[in-house]
Amino acid sequence: QVQLVESGGGLVQPGGSLRLSCAASGFTFNYYAIGWFRQAPGKEREGVSCISSGGNTYYADSVKGRFSISRENGKAMVYLQMNSLKPEDTAVYYCATVPRWKYNINSCKRPSGMDYWGKGTLVTVSS
Numbered sequence: 001q002v003q004l005v006e007s008g009g010g011l012v013q014p015g016g017s018l019r020l021s022c023a024a025s026g027f028t029f030n031y032y033a034i035g036w037f038r039q040a041p042g043k044e045r046e047g048v049s050c051i052s053s054g055g056n057t058y059y060a061d062s063v064k065g066r067f068s069i070s071r072e073n074g075k076a077m078v079y080l081q082m083n084s085l086k087p088e089d090t091a092v093y094y095c096a097t098v099p100r101w102k103y104n105i106n107s108c109k110r111p112s113g114m115d116y117w118g119k120g121t122l123v124t125v126s127s
Contacts, residue, residue, distance in 0.1 A: 001026050002024075002025075002026040002027050002097070002115075002116040003023075003024070003025045003026050003118075004022055004023070004024055004095045004096070004097060004116060004117065004118035005022070005023045005095075005118055005119075006020060006021070006022050006093060006094065006095045006118045006119070006120055006121040007020070007021045007022075007023070007121060008020040008021050008121060009093060009121030009122045009123045009124075010122075010123070010124070011124045011126065012085055012123070012124070012125055013125070013126070013127050014085060014086060014087060014125055014126075014127055015084060015085065016085050016125070017081070017082060017083045017084075017085065018082045018085065018123060019079055019080065019081050019082070020036065020079065020080040020082065020093055020095075020121060020123070021077060021078070021079055022034065022036075022077065022078040022079070022080075022095035022118060023076065023077055024076040024077070024078070024095075024097065025076060027097070027116075029073060029076040030053060030073050031053055031099060031100050032053060032097045032098065032099055032100060032103075033050055033051065033052045033053055033097065033098055033099075033100055033103035033107065034050065034051055034069075034071060034078040034095065034096070034097050035047060035048075035049065035050035035051075035095070035096045035097070035098075035107070035108050035113075035114055036048045036049050036050070036069065036078075036080045036093055036094070036095060036096075037093070037094045037096055037111060037114070038089075038091035038092065038093045038094065038123075039091055039092050039094070039120075040088075040090060040091040043091075045094070045111045046060065047060055047108040047109045047110065047111075047113075048060050048063055048067065048080070048093070049063060049067055049069040049080060049108070050069070050103075050105075050107065050108035051069045051070070051071050051078065052100065052103055053100040053103075054100075055071070057069055058105050058108045060108075060109075062088075063082075063089075066082065066083050066084045066085075067080060067081065067082050067083070068080070068081040068083075069081075078095065080093070082123070085123075085125045086125060087125050087126060088125075089123060089125050090123060090124050090125050090126070091122075091123060092120040092121065092122050092123075093120060093121055093122075093123055094117055094118055094119075094120045095117070095118040096111075096114035096115075096116060096117045096118070097114060097115065097116050098113060098114045098115045098116075099115070102115070
């Protein structure tokens with residue numbers, strides 16, 4: 001079955017960096033778009049960044065210029081490099097996926113755009 005396992009979360013000071021990883025299995029990775037979403041306490045889950053099967057990327061305005069998404073098809077891995085972190089980036093970060101035939105930019109803007117989810121990894125930005 002489809003499995004997505006996130007790692008790399010932790011506590012970091014404002015201005016610091018973290019790299020999140022998502023290990024995928026149970027599906028033909030190359031044919032799927034992958035996204036990162038996050039959910040802060042008391043807030044709705046929101047799209048952060050997505051990468052299509054062809055490598056096209058999308059970023060939410062709040063993270064443009066600070067976050068970078070990439071994928072390594074041979075290893076079925078997706079990464080989210082997060083730089084210049086702010087306290088408002090504190091959240092549980094989730095990896096999600098959807099088949100390429102269903103994916104468009106709007107898929108990255110709402111959780112209903114994704115079919116499968118990981119369990120999340122906590123990122124805390126605090127001094």
